[in-house]
Structure formats: structure tokens, C-alpha cells
Amino acid sequence: MRLPGTRYQEHGWEQVRKLLGHCSLQAFRQIDLRLLYEPGQHGALLDAYTEAVAASLRAHLRTSRAEAPGNSYGDSVSELALSLLFELQAQPAFWQAFMAAMAQEHARSGAFWDNPLADGVLRKKVNDMYVGLRDKVDADNYIVATGRDCSPNKIYTYRMLDMAYGEIARLFAAWEQHREQVGAILGRELAGLPIEVRQMTSIAGCKAEWVIRWSESLERFDGAPGPLHTRSKRFASLKNAPEKIAAMLAEISAYEELSANLDSGEGWEGDAGEAALWLEDYWRVISESEQQEAVPDVVDQIRQAQEDAFADAQADGAGDESDADAAEPPANAAQLAREQAAAIALSLSPRYLELARAAQDAGSWTLRLLHAESLPVRLAVYHKLLGPADDSYPDAWLDPATGELPTLQQLAALDGISMPTLRKRRNEAIDKLTAANRAAA
């Protein structure tokens, strides 16, 4: 199923889910899950998890599962898995819920993640997290693409209706074997080939009443109640709202038709040129708004919250330990020698830090704010915000062996600090940038 903006709703999702499950299991063998009992450590645990899964995904890059198409916009399974992994950072509620589920299981059966026989349990919990996350991310993508409200529940409903259409189409195609059930869907006895079977060539031709009757009669034919008629009542209100079903079916169909000829969807990540363009507009409208001081008779046009507002948990309170002493920019020979030794130990060019430092212009907004941070900490900031590889990185920052920024382990070693210290300084630097970015117009 395709809808405006969505990326995780097509058949390839099954493989994305499995790949994330597989790589997560590997990641959990490397990180210290006992930290999950310290809520203050959940952010650090998410960082460690993200890095471990990203590394595992990279190791699987050339497998047939990873290379398979994940949707019809040209994203591969591994690209979708990686982007969803990074969405966790912006949607910490899903990680919090996962931590809670893990703690609950741990209370029941101890350190189950050490037991290979419990892989299924772990996989299921990971799965639950990503299933919820993908619908949240796609609901947001839909809102951005259309300007209309959406929610994970609504995305789930679209998918249920798409699945219902698929089932009805399957029954129609084999109507002779399913004479009675097709009759129940159409609401009449069949006398020969029903004309509806020929007429329904796409989801556009699927009638809302058929979906309702299909769901209603499913228990009789399959033994399990249809989605509109389960005891959970998740979709119960829909069975009395054929016009709502019809509108949603029509929307799926209209967009599939429109997007059938597009070979690529528009990702919101965009490129560097686009970032500069819209930010120019952003700062212009902010400053126009600030210049025009509150005019009394202009009424605020802020939209009211819709009923289906998604109740998110609170963001985690990041560590509020006091500022560690910031590294001084190196100038003297002794410092250079130490840097070179660290670089050589990591198989980087001896002059890596010196050249990488020279590659960032002192007039840069970012550098002005982060001048007190060491270069490895700054690179760790970019690593987290933009990923290990980005078109905007100068060559001097990249490890020639990988074509990417050095890994966090390498950066920590270059700086002569531990990984937790690097992460802590990095996160503090990001907080500083975030605050400055919001203040500056």
C-alpha cells in the first residue's frame, strides 16, 4: 500500500522488520543490558544500541535480504532499516516502552537476553517497537506530505482496509471455490459468474459494504472474526461507517494511481542545497514576524489538537552532570606528536587531525558555537546528526579506508577519552547547538 509520504507500508516491510530483528539480537550481545534498570542510562543505552545495530546493518549490506527493494520508491531493505533505526532517536517514547517491556520480562525470567533459547522473546519485543515506530513515522510523513492530520491508528486502519481488499480480490478470483463466501460478501445468492467479480479491477472498485460483509461473515468461513468484528473493538466503529471506509479506499486507490508512474518518492532528508533554501525562507518569516510586533486585532490561527492525538511519554532527562573541562585546541608540538601517535594507532594518516581541523572554516556557524570542543567531539556531533557519510563532509574528515567519518571508538581514541565521556560531551554539544539554533533567527 502506498499513501502520500509513507515509506514503510509496502511488502518489503517484512524484510525490514526481520533484518532489524536479526541485527538487534547481535547488538544485544554487545551492549550491557543491565543498564535498563537505571532510567538515567536509557539514553546512553539507546546510543550504544543504535551504534551496534548500525554496524551490524553495515556488515549485512551485501546480503540479498538487505539489497532487496523495501518499497517502490527505490529504497532498499537496508536503507529503510537504517533510517528507521535513526528515527528512534527522535521518538524516544518507543525506546522507553521497549525498556519497560524488557524490564518486565527480566523480572519474570532473569537475564533472558543471555539465553539463546529466548531469542524469540527478544525478537518479539524488538518487533513490537519497530511496528509501532514505523506507523508513527509514516503518520508524520503523511502529515508533512498532505497538510492533513493523521495518526498511527489511522495508518493501521488504511492497512487493514488494503488487506481486506486483497482478501476480497483473492476470493473473487476463485469465486467458484468460494461461492458461499463471495455470496455473503455481495449480500445475495450467486447464480453464475457475478458481474462484480469482473468489474472490480483495483481497490477503486471495492465497495465499502463488501468490506463490512466480508468482515462480518469471516468467522463463519475462517473460524476467526473479521477485523471490524473482533472483540477488541479496534475497528468496531467502522462497521457502521461505510462512507468513511469508502473515502479511505478511494484515497488509497487515487494515490496508487498517481504514484504508479513515479520512480522515486520524496524523502524529507533532501540534500544540502534544499536545506539552505528553505532555511532562508524560515529565517525570513521568523524575522518578519518579530518585526511586526503583536498587532492587537490579529487572531492566532493555531490549530486545535485533534481527538486522535498520540499520547507520547515524556522525553528522557539526559544526564545533568556539570560540564567537564573542555579540551583546548592544540597548538604545540607535543600535542601534535600525541595526536599523530593516536592516529597511527588507528591506521589513519598521521596528520589526520591536523588536516581535518584545517578543513573547517572558522567562519562556520557550527564551529563558532563548538570552538571549545575538541575536533573528535565535534566530529562525533556531526556523526550523530548527519550520519557517518554525508555529501557536505570535506574529504579531510573521512577515513580513507571506509570513506566515512571515523567510528566513535576511533574518535574516542583520537581524543584520548573513554566512549562514555565522548558520548557525554557530544550530547552536551548537541544541546548547545539546539539551544543556539532555536534562539537565532
Next chain:
Amino acid sequence: MSNDQNKDAEASFDARLRERLLLARPAPGDRLMLADATLLAALDGSRPFTPNERTALQQSPLTLRRFRHLALERRAQSVPVAANDPVWLGSAGMLRAAASASALEQMVTDDGCWTLHFLHADGGWQVVLALSADAPFATRLLREQPMLRVVDGGGAIILQGRLDADGECERAWPFDGDPAAHFQMHGASFMVEPVSA
């Protein structure tokens, strides 16, 4: 690398980082805070954000992403296709104050190119979208007859269809309440836009 190239690269690196800081930060319970009409009016300078709207935008990554989408769409469309044949991306309008005393008869977009007329008939309402003959893109729209949509401040569709030869499109009012009450409850604004992928 020349100095100028270096400067460009720096600027785009900064932009990329600042974009990410604005858009990818956690914002629990985030939702769309401003309607398209409000965002577009600020973009074309016809109605700057109020201080509260500005704050709402700055604190909502989701609304900022919609703003980004509209800003880039607007820039892509503003590249002139041919002289004297301007492209039209959409027009926004607001419910003007103090219309509540008398029944709402019409609303006009900020660019003056579109009017929504409300006709009371047989206990129900009809809504008519009319294109002004003076609109710079009138010739083009009448020729191409694109599918058009009118949405309210909440994004709900009020009317969808193609213009007739007179530049009008009439439909039954799709909501329960009367138009004035409806707009007051849904952002007091509307938007006429071409329907596209």
C-alpha cells in the same frame, strides 16, 4: 578547492546541520500546529506569524517539516515556466473578523483570485468556487482544467472538482454545521489548491 567553493561548502554544511537540529529533535506529542493557509500566508509575506504562531512553529518539528515542504514546493513552482503564463500553486484565505452577526456569504483568497460563495437552499448549503477572470493564471487553469480542491484550516476537504467553462465549480456543502460556524471551529481559514501527487 577555491576559496569561494570552500565558502559554499561551509554554508551548505551549516545549513544541513541546522536543518537536522530543527527537524530531528524529539518533541513528544508533536502535531501539526499551523494550517497550510497560515504557513503560506507567512511565506508569501501577506500575513506574518503572530508571536504565538511563531513559537508554535519553532517548537514543533512536524510543523517545521510541513513548512519546509511548502517552502520548497513554492520555490520549485516559482521558477517561471514561460513568460506571461504564471504557475499557480495554491491560494489561501481567511475568515475575516466579525462576520458572525450576519450569515457568511462569501470568502475571498488573499491574492483576490478565488471566491467561495455560500448559497442557502432547501434547508442545506451549496458552496461555489469561482475563479476571478483577472487572475494571472486564469487562462491557463481554464485551458488545462486541473483537478482542484478546497480544504479548511483543519485540512478537511470542502470541495473537489474541475472548473466549468465559466470558471466555477459548485458542490453541496459537505458538513453538518453552517459555513460560518464550521470555519470558526476549523482554523478560520481555507486553501484552494491543485490536486497532485
